[in-house]
Amino acid sequence: MTTSSDRKAADAIFRHTIPAGEPCLFDLAAGQTLRLTDVEGNQAIDTLFYNADDPRERYDPQRTLRRQNNLYLTSGSVLYSNLGRPMLTLVADTCGRHDTLGGACAQESNTVRYGQDKRYMHSCRDNFLRAALHDGRLDKRDIGANINFFMNVPVTPTGGLTFEDGISAPGKYVELRAEMEVIVLISNCPQLNNPCNGWNPTPAEVRVWA
């Protein structure tokens, strides 16, 4: 379900443009609202969330999907942690569907899916690791199953997954209210071998309201 927000861009207390293909890590205080904008359209924004006080507590896709009885995220979805606590709530969404199953692109999957010569292409998993290790609170073992905001990964009638052309468009956004203090870890997906970024990775914008 799509719902828009009346938050004014000028009132945001933090604004950052993530360049195409790059990672980003920042904290949100409880009660703050985060807006992720697909600036130019058809851009997958791979995202993970951790409890800032104890990063061993993190976004749990299985629990989140089971509790909402739906595979996709949109307005009203609550993201639960592996300890069963609400971490964030989607309070606005002008795209209408976000993937929870496709995971992050990696050196391994690029090699298996697209060929040995793709081994050294830039990937989301490398982005996650680079930002996590630079921050110092997260490690390799902390990189789990992520959300792909703005990515279209429909489940086929036979239970398979397909990477489809996006349903997002320029300026579409999703807003999340933090229910606890969280670390936000983003890879603005650099993938060039499938249509998840429309074959052309583009910038993403982050805004935070108090």
Ligand SMILES: [Zn+2]
């Ligand atoms: Zn990716």
